[in-house]
Amino acid sequence: MWLQNEETILPVSKLAAVQFKNYLTQEADYILVGHHILEEAANQYENPLQAYAAHRASPLGGGFKTMTVFIEDLYNQFAYGEESPTALFEFLKTYYPVHKPSHLLLAGRSLTMYSTARQGGVNYFYRNNPSAFTFQNLIPPGGYPISDNNYVVGLDPSNLDAPAMAVGRIPAKNSQHLADYLDKAIEKDALGVTAPWQKELIHLSGGVSEFELNRYFNYLNGYKTIAEGLYLGGNVTTYRKRSNSTIELIDITGDLNEGRSLVTFFGHGAPTVIDIEIGFASDPTLNYQNKGKYPVMLFNGCDYGSAFGTTYTQGEDWIITPEKGASNIMANTSVGVDVILNRYSNAFYSRAFADSSSIYKTVGEVKQLAEVDFVENFGLVPLSYSHMEQMVLLGDPGTRMFPADKADYSLDATEVFFESFDESP
Structure with a gap:
């Protein structure tokens, strides 16, 4: 027998029929x-x-x-x-x-x-x-x-x-956000492998002590070796934080406006800021103008991927801002431990840039394959496993970072000419 105070019972005022689907x-x-x-x-x-x-x-x-x-x-x-x-x-x-x-x-x-949220002086x-x-x-x-x-x-x-x-998520609060992101996804899909900047990467090396500054820089150099290796043949530009200050502003506007395929950060983070501050893509004073050149961004730090509260986060801004910003952001939603984040990013780089069977796959598939490797190599230890669980992908998992499934070669016709050495025809 169940006894309940009548005052706590919620009466059902109406019912609605629901048609189930097969x-x-x-x-x-x-x-x-x-x-x-x-x-x-x-x-x-x-x-x-x-x-x-x-x-x-x-x-x-x-x-x-x-x-x-x-x-x-x-x-x-x-x-x-x-x-x-x-x-x-x-x-x-x-x-x-x-x-x-x-x-x-x-x-x-x-x-x-x-x-x-607060309404009428009450938190709900x-x-x-x-x-x-x-x-x-x-x-x-x-x-x-x-x-x-x-x-x-x-x-x-x-x-x-x-x-x-x-699996990925577009943090759209309304249909206009989804429409704006769709325009960016179409542009990225139409790009194919036609642009040489798709072999260009940016590394951002942070930290708040001499030990961390050197440690994170060395981590990123390990990824650089992979990206500049046989399969991608990439070119990595590294910006390194030099001070022990909590936040250091580094301007990557020019790089992104030229086009970069991947931006990888390693340092300290939060939902609205990282210790190498790059700002919000939507901020007109920063002059991000990278229409059609939307990078994938990988953030190794704490909480940066936590676009699940009431705060407007930097990560979601880079995703939903129209005609600029990023196509995808990978980041942890909670506490990140540097050693484990390094293992995760090594797995991602290895699948993205050092495996001919996966380099051309979608961003979501590369991430998934890297996570399969990560679990196989480091097991189910809760601290390690939680990093895999809580690494979110903002943006469409169906976009591709580098879609060349064969050996690629880029030729700029303006750089090619025939010329006689002795002025004869």
Whole structure:
């Protein structure tokens, strides 16, 4: 027998019929998880969510078999109407064994369970009063500590401890944000391997003590050796923090405006700043003008990837700012330990630039393969394993950093000419 005070009982005033869907009848290798808010018309597209799925299904977008699912429908069908990550977990556990999709895009911003807002002099958690918040939780993360990788760990019976799919998130709060990012994704996909700057990389070496300044610089030099090796043949420019100050401003505007394929940082971080400060892409005073030249950015530090609260973070700014910024950002959502971050980044560089079978794959696939290697090499020790779980990818996992699947060669016609040595014809 259950006894309850009548005053605490919430009466059900109305019921709504829900039509369940048989998702298993549609084969897909690219799943786009959206929210109906993202279907609202934007400046460029009548339905940005639909346009996004159509692009990824097109030859330019990779020719994926795409399927769009709405988180509201998943709540009803897989979580009894509860707005919980459980819905997406249960959907993937049902769908993955049948069709084994390769990519998962979470197309909306999130608010974690501890997010609070103040209304009428009272602090509210999101769960208790969503209307108190300036934007809504569209696609929840896979629990707390914050992780999107959790959604795809445990799906593959042959490797239950590593991610089974490439997963990424566009931190779009509305349909216009999604539309702006789609424009950037289309530009990046159309680029192919036509631009020599795709072999150019930037390394940012931070730290707040002499020991850290040298240690992180040496870490980055290890990645440099990989990137400048046989397969990519890249050229790395390193900017090194020289002082023990908490933050040092380094101007990389000129480099990014010329174009760089990857920016890697190693130092101390937070959601809105790193110890080598590069600013917000949207800040007009910094003059970032890198339209069509959107890098992937890898941040080794604490909390930089934590774009899951009420604060507007630097990482999400670089992703959703139109016509400038980055295509993808990889960063930890919580505490980062330098030794373990170094192991992770070594695995990523090795898959991205030292493996002919993966150099041309999507950013999400390279990240996933690196994480499989990371788990195989360093096991399930909680401190190490948590770094894999909490390394988020902001942006579309279906974009490519360096899409050359054969030996590449670049020729600038303006640099080629015939000339006689003796003035004869």
